[in-house]
Amino acid sequence: MTVKELTKNFKVHEREAGLRGALHSLMKRSFRTVTAVDSISFGIEPGEIVGFLGPNGAGKTTTMKMLSGLLHPSGGTIDVGGYVPFQQKEAFKKRITLVMGQKSQLIWDIPAAETFLINQAIYEIPDAQYRETVGELTDLLDLEPLLKKPVRTLSLGERMKCELAASLLHRPEIIFLDEPTIGLDVNMQETVRRFIKAYNERFNATILLTSHYMADVTALCKRVIIINHGRILFDGDLNQLVSTHAPFKVAKLVFSKQVEEVDLDRYGTLLHYEYPQASIQIPREEVSQQASRMLADLPVQDFTIEDPPMEDVIGMAFAAKEGA
Numbered sequence: 389m390t391v392k393e394l395t396k397n398f399k400v401h402e403r404e405a406g407l408r409g410a411l412h413s414l415m416k417r418s419f420r421t422v423t424a425v426d427s428i429s430f431g432i433e434p435g436e437i438v439g440f441l442g443p444n445g446a447g448k449t450t451t452m453k454m455l456s457g458l459l460h461p462s463g464g465t466i467d468v469g470g471y472v473p474f475q476q477k478e479a480f481k482k483r484i485t486l487v488m489g490q491k492s493q494l495i496w497d498i499p500a501a502e503t504f505l506i507n508q509a510i511y512e513i514p515d516a517q518y519r520e521t522v523g524e525l526t527d528l529l530d531l532e533p534l535l536k537k538p539v540r541t542l543s544l545g546e547r548m549k550c551e552l553a554a555s556l557l558h559r560p561e562i563i564f565l566d567e568p569t570i571g572l573d574v575n576m577q578e579t580v581r582r583f584i585k586a587y588n589e590r591f592n593a594t595i596l597l598t599s600h601y602m603a604d605v606t607a608l609c610k611r612v613i614i615i616n617h618g619r620i621l622f623d624g625d626l627n628q629l630v631s632t633h634a635p636f637k638v639a640k641l642v643f644s645k646q647v648e649e650v651d652l653d654r655y656g657t658l659l660h661y662e663y664p665q666a667s668i669q670i671p672r673e674e675v676s677q678q679a680s681r682m683l684a685d686l687p688v689q690d691f692t693i694e695d696p697p698m699e700d701v702i703g704m705a706f707a708a709k710e711g712a
């Protein structure tokens with residue numbers, strides 16, 4: 389998949405407040421242009437899972453819609469699996485899918501199994517292949533007990549599992565996942581994550597994923613693209629992002645006895661101390677040395693070294709860019 393200088397402008401109608409504004413806008417409409425995606429370029433190799441991150445309104449969904457052919461770009465070029473998405477060729481539609489966590493394609497009053505049959509017809513999936521794929525997806529997602537119930541009676545997580553299956557029946561090799569875990573409880577998020585990983589491994593599918601849950605990103609994506617105000621801020625290895633923008637780790641300690649706060653400052657920057665727990669920020673190159681010192685000097689009952697939370701790392705990446 390290759391994207392070059394992709395841009396999307398929306399024309400939005402502006403109206404002054406109040407009755408005068410309403411009357412005025414009847415006579416003369418005034419428009420403002422919003423640039424949702426501003427000349428972004430990137431390439432994604434077959435089989436890669438890439439995290440597409442950014443704050444609300446950054447342009448992620450707009451980009452996904454252009455990549456899947458739902459929106460016509462204002463500028464730039466897109467090649468997805470050898471196709472130009474907005475030409476909406478049948479062969480292209482059979483190779484991709486767009487799953488939006490906030491929107492459902494399942495029909496509310498009938499069981500998911502029946503939506504599956506409709507999709508079989510739409511995508512012209514031969515019977516044998518359809519049965520095999522439904523069987524595989526049913527196993528991977530544990531769908532058996534869900535398929536015959538009307539969709540409206542399913543929980544959000546159960547519906548999301550059916551949603552994923554419905555979107556993957558035609559075995560697309562390029563998948564756009566827009567917030568697939570939104571609103572799900574922690575266990576169901578983990579189930580969906582495991583499924584995405586298994587699907588990617590089994591079919592070598594290329595996946596572009598947006599999520600506000602950093603656990604999705606750290607579990608699935610080696611590479612991330614971060615956008616803000618429609619522009620790419622970072623595109624590269626997740627580990628590199630962390631080591632560039634957070635050149636430190638956080639030691640989490642649990643003590644078996646009270647320790648003086650001043651004693652903890654000696655090992656790094658004390659972030660938090662409330663007996664029996666403390667967290668201390670330590671420069672990466674000092675981690676092993678300071679860890680052995682702490683274990684030797686302090687009444688440590690439990691000890692872990694972690695990367696800082698991804699939210700913080702991304703926050704630091706934004707701050708660095710704005711400061712530059």
Ligand SMILES: Nc1ncnc2c1ncn2[C@@H]1O[C@H](COP(=O)(O)OP(=O)(O)OP(=O)(O)O)[C@@H](O)[C@H]1O
Nearest residue numbers: 398400422424442443444445446447448449450451
């Ligand atoms: N149809 C539209 N008409 C006008 N403006 C739009 C339209 N769709 C999106 N926008 C604007 O484009 C910008 C990018 O929106 P987009 O939905 O792509 O962001 P996002 O990164 O997906 O955000 P979120 O994380 O909240 O889903 C926003 O300022 C949004 O208001």
